[in-house]
Amino acid sequence: xxALPTTRTCAILDRDGLQALIAAxxxxxxxxxxxxxxxxxxxxxxxxxLADLPAGWTDRQAPGRYRLERRADEALFGFAVGPQSxxxxxxxxVETLWRAQQGxxxxxxxxxxxxxxxxxxxxxxxxxxxxxxIQDRVFCEGPYPEPGYAERRRDAFIxxxxxxxxxxxxxxxxxxxxxxxxxxxxxALTELIDETRHAFLVEVGSAAGEELLTGLPxxxxxxxxxxxxxxxxxxxxxxxxRRLDTAGLKELLQDNPEHPRWSEVAERCLSxxxxxxxxxxxxxxxxxxxxxxxxxxxxRVRKWDSCFTLDFSYLHGGSVRQSARARYRQWMTHKxxxxxxxxxxxxxxxxxxxxxxxxVGIDITEEAAAIRATLPEPRGxxxxxx
Amino acid sequence: xxxxxxxxxxxxxxxxxxxxxxxxxxxxxxxxxxxxxxxxFAPGQFNMLYAFGVGEAAISxxxxxxxxxxxxxxxxxxxxxxxxxxxxxxxATVGVRGPFGRGWPLAAAEGADVLVVAGGLGLAPLRPAxxxxxARRERYGRVVILVGSRSPAEILxxxxxxxxxxxxxxxxxxxxxHADAGWRGHVGVxxxxxxxxxxxxxxxxxxxxxxxxxxxxxANALLAAGIKAGRIHLxxxxxxxxxxxxxxxxxFGPSFVCKDGPVMSLERIAExxxxxEI
Amino acid sequence: xxxxxxxxGRHPFFAGFAAEHGRLVAGCARNQRFAAGEYLFREGDPADxxxxxxxxxxxxxLVEPGxxxxxxxxxxxxxIVGASWLLPPYRWRFAARAVxxxxxxxxxxxxxxxxxxxxHHLGYEMMKRFLPILVERLQATRLQILDVYGKR
Numbered sequence: 001x002x003a004l005p006t007t008r009t010c011a012i013l014d015r016d017g018l019q020a021l022i023a024a025x026x027x028x029x030x031x032x033x034x035x036x037x038x039x040x041x042x043x044x045x046x047x048x049x050l051a052d053l054p055a056g057w058t059d060r061q062a063p064g065r066y067r068l069e070r071r072a073d074e075a076l077f078g079f080a081v082g083p084q085s086x087x088x089x090x091x092x093x094v095e096t097l098w099r100a101q102q103g104x105x106x107x108x109x110x111x112x113x114x115x116x117x118x119x120x121x122x123x124x125x126x127x128x129x130x131x132x133x134i135q136d137r138v139f140c141e142g143p144y145p146e147p148g149y150a151e152r153r154r155d156a157f158i159x160x161x162x163x164x165x166x167x168x169x170x171x172x173x174x175x176x177x178x179x180x181x182x183x184x185x186x187x188a189l190t191e192l193i194d195e196t197r198h199a200f201l202v203e204v205g206s207a208a209g210e211e212l213l214t215g216l217p218x219x220x221x222x223x224x225x226x227x228x229x230x231x232x233x234x235x236x237x238x239x240x241x242r243r244l245d246t247a248g249l250k251e252l253l254q255d256n257p258e259h260p261r262w263s264e265v266a267e268r269c270l271s272x273x274x275x276x277x278x279x280x281x282x283x284x285x286x287x288x289x290x291x292x293x294x295x296x297x298x299x300r301v302r303k304w305d306s307c308f309t310l311d312f313s314y315l316h317g318g319s320v321r322q323s324a325r326a327r328y329r330q331w332m333t334h335k336x337x338x339x340x341x342x343x344x345x346x347x348x349x350x351x352x353x354x355x356x357x358x359x360v361g362i363d364i365t366e367e368a369a370a371i372r373a374t375l376p377e378p379r380g381x382x383x384x385x386x
Numbered sequence: 387x388x389x390x391x392x393x394x395x396x397x398x399x400x401x402x403x404x405x406x407x408x409x410x411x412x413x414x415x416x417x418x419x420x421x422x423x424x425x426x427f428a429p430g431q432f433n434m435l436y437a438f439g440v441g442e443a444a445i446s447x448x449x450x451x452x453x454x455x456x457x458x459x460x461x462x463x464x465x466x467x468x469x470x471x472x473x474x475x476x477x478a479t480v481g482v483r484g485p486f487g488r489g490w491p492l493a494a495a496e497g498a499d500v501l502v503v504a505g506g507l508g509l510a511p512l513r514p515a516x517x518x519x520x521a522r523r524e525r526y527g528r529v530v531i532l533v534g535s536r537s538p539a540e541i542l543x544x545x546x547x548x549x550x551x552x553x554x555x556x557x558x559x560x561x562x563x564h565a566d567a568g569w570r571g572h573v574g575v576x577x578x579x580x581x582x583x584x585x586x587x588x589x590x591x592x593x594x595x596x597x598x599x600x601x602x603x604x605a606n607a608l609l610a611a612g613i614k615a616g617r618i619h620l621x622x623x624x625x626x627x628x629x630x631x632x633x634x635x636x637x638f639g640p641s642f643v644c645k646d647g648p649v650m651s652l653e654r655i656a657e658x659x660x661x662x663e664i
Numbered sequence: 665x666x667x668x669x670x671x672x673g674r675h676p677f678f679a680g681f682a683a684e685h686g687r688l689v690a691g692c693a694r695n696q697r698f699a700a701g702e703y704l705f706r707e708g709d710p711a712d713x714x715x716x717x718x719x720x721x722x723x724x725x726l727v728e729p730g731x732x733x734x735x736x737x738x739x740x741x742x743x744i745v746g747a748s749w750l751l752p753p754y755r756w757r758f759a760a761r762a763v764x765x766x767x768x769x770x771x772x773x774x775x776x777x778x779x780x781x782x783x784h785h786l787g788y789e790m791m792k793r794f795l796p797i798l799v800e801r802l803q804a805t806r807l808q809i810l811d812v813y814g815k816r
Contacts, residue, residue: 097395097396098393098395098396098397100397100436100438100481102438102479105420106399106401106420106479107397107399107438107479107480107481108399109396109397109398109399109481111393111395111396138632139632142630142631142632142645143630143631143645144394144630144631144632146632147393147394254639254640257658257661257664258661283632283634284633284634284635285627285628285632285633285634286627286633286635287441287442287627287628287633289436289439289440289441289442290439291438291439291440295439298438298439300395300442302395305633305634305635307634307637312625312634312635313624313625313635314625315623315624315625316464316465316468317464320624320625320663320664321663322663323663325663326662326663326664330637330664334637337640338637338639338640341640342640342642505812505813506812506813507813534813535813536811536813536814540813561738563808563811563813564734564736565723565734565735566732567732567733569735570763570764571738572721572738572740573723573724573735573736573737573738574736574737574738574804574808575804575807575808577803577804577807578737578800578804582740582741582742582743596812596813597812597813599807599810599812600807600812600813603803603804603807
């Protein structure tokens with residue numbers, strides 16, 4: 001497997017080199033974000049250096065289950081993905097859109113968004129690169145680009161990490177979204193760790209990445225090191241906990257809105273919205289209008305929303321999707337099917353978060369397979385001849 | 387290519403110039419921008435109207451598209467926001483974002499007969515289309531306007547319908563679901579008027595707006611009359627928050643009603659129109 | 665003056681009707697004229713006819729005690745008034761009132777029922793024409809009872 005495109009510039013960073021990378025990003029004015037250990041999970045937050053990274057920890061994931069465990073080594077990126085994604089920075093969970101003042105001349109609206117920090121993301125997985133690319137399409141490629149997202153996205157510096165470990169709920173390989181980071185990064189790391197070494201093969205993905213790398217203490221990558229990095233990704237690809245058969249999946253879901261499986265899954269689904277909150281591509285939001293008690297000022301706050309809430313489809317008089325069955329169907333059909341109509345790509349990258357963080361362990365790959373396996377006979381099918 | 391606004395989320399302040407009571411709980415507001423002229427709109431488009439401190443609602447444009455002095459909106463009090471909007475008096479300011487959405491495909495109606503089917507407040511988003519057609523009446527064939535209402539007291543734009551009915555170049559029929567003793571017009575649902583109207587089904591563009599059930603019945607009657615699904619256009623209603631396809635609320639199968647609609651051809655939506663809770 | 669057979673032949677209800685069947689129906693038919701306000705029939709009357717409206721408008725009404733009659737449908741040119749003549753006990757279940765001057769062809773029900781019994785081809789042709797009208801009106805009634813324009 002020729003996992004690393006040979007045209008890319010490669011180098012080797014050791015741990016000090018990685019520390020220098022973080023420092024160089026901070027020196028360039030980036031707010032550097034990376035994985036940190038917190039609240040019993042690996043989350044994404046501001047990091048000052050290597051010491052903040054979850055060295056020696058991994059995550060064990062299963063449907064409805066997430067546990068941290070010690071690793072036998074001191075790997076810095078030896079885990080899959082946690083409950084958060086980079087979405088929370090590019091597309092914040094809560095954001096004030098504008099403020100309004102009631103003055104003598106009437107209402108005055110002013111935009112509330114200040115300048116966003118310039119983010120550097122360290123440790124972006126292949127599935128997450130794809131998720132960011134999908135949200136780029138959602139927010140930037142329509143007739144009305146989302147100005148805040150577009151600005152944060154434009155300014156972001158992305159350091160990807162090739163996964164050395166696939167979780168039990170991972171299925172990026174079958175979604176063509178990993179585990180190899182192929183595109184959409186400035187730099188990409190592959191962690192090489194064994195008894196003899198702890199280093200990072202770094203690939204350049206952009207001019208900005210190249211420029212940054214030039215200033216770092218590094219050495220050339222040997223062929224053996226390139227091969228070792230390729231082997232890491234190949235091993236991960238072979239360890240995928242799950243797969244999703246995407247062949248004809250769009251039509252399968254869109255043509256079967258009355259499949260009995262929707263009712264079956266609705267009996268388990270709690271409509272808790274966890275899957276939509278942890279999903280790195282779910283983009284839906286609602287707004288909250290707040291006024292002060294004096295009635296002189298008001299503001300509009302945008303918040304992440306979920307198609308699992310009743311309010312989501314509210315039309316005067318009632319909600320369109322009253323049943324959990326309809327709401328689950330909407331989520332899954334949107335994610336895997338109508339997303340393709342809307343944005344030319346599936347909305348799923350195979351990160352497995354919706355499976356891990358579902359409190360009852362509903363597995364999107366299993367639901368898709370069940371619908372495929374028990375397709376009802378087409379109505380009106382003629383079995384008896386003429 | 388639509389023009390990208392600097393900030394599509396930021397409302398512009400408009401003043402209520404006039405307020406006219408149409409029906410019980412239903413008013414028509416004329417809104418003028420505090421600065422400049424109203425942006426141009428296409429019949430069938432909508433604005434997001436913001437009532438200070440209460441919230442925002444999608445309200446279709448119901449005035450003459452040729453007039454740039456004011457936006458005209460007919461609002462019915464059905465919830466907190468529409469109630470606040472309907473209660474606004476002249477002089478009050480509202481926030482306006484828009485116009486948004488795809489309107490009626492009037493260009494496709496040129497040279498053809500036009501059949502307008504409206505139920506209840508569904509006449510509001512159709513009125514700009516009627517104005518546009520009347521402004522260039524010679525470009526269209528027969529123009530038929532069928533209006534359904536709950537009762538004679540609840541006929542929207544009644545005086546205007548009366549005026550249109552006097553014209554020799556329009557066929558206007560109004561029907562009510564429930565008649566009182568004084569009503570001398572049609573009684574029955576508006577789809578029942580479709581077989582009685584005079585149009586060439588081979589060359590007619592049908593524009594339909596009203597409650598979704600009524601539109602489904604009307605669509606079936608139009609198909610039965612021989613109009614092709616691609617020539618039947620419905621204006622849909624879903625929960626709209628952002629109006630620009632970014633918040634996800636108004637999804638209707640693969641479509642975002644706010645940006646792919648609100649006007650959509652029956653051909654595009656026929657398969658999911660009758661799917662419950664889609 | 666145009667004969668009743670020709671008038672029937674041009675009425676949309678009889679589109680595609682065989683000439684021989686047209687003659688049979690015409691034998692039961694007569695021209696009728698109802699002034700505005702005049703009743704074609706009232707609830708409970710024997711359903712001894714049905715009507716093809718040529719011009720004018722007819723309101724179908726039900727009466728509640730203490731209230732003016734409620735019109736639940738109006739019918740106009742080219743439409744049919746009345747189906748109760750098809751079913752025992754052959755009594756009208758509602759009233760039909762001319763809203764304006766109305767010209768119609770009234771068809772004697774006993775006469776036509778007899779001919780339909782005698783000639784099932786004719787009976788079947790009549791049924792094929794009545795059933796879609798009844799289904800359409802059932803559909804319209806469904807929509808009407810939903811009261812879709814009200815605040816709900």
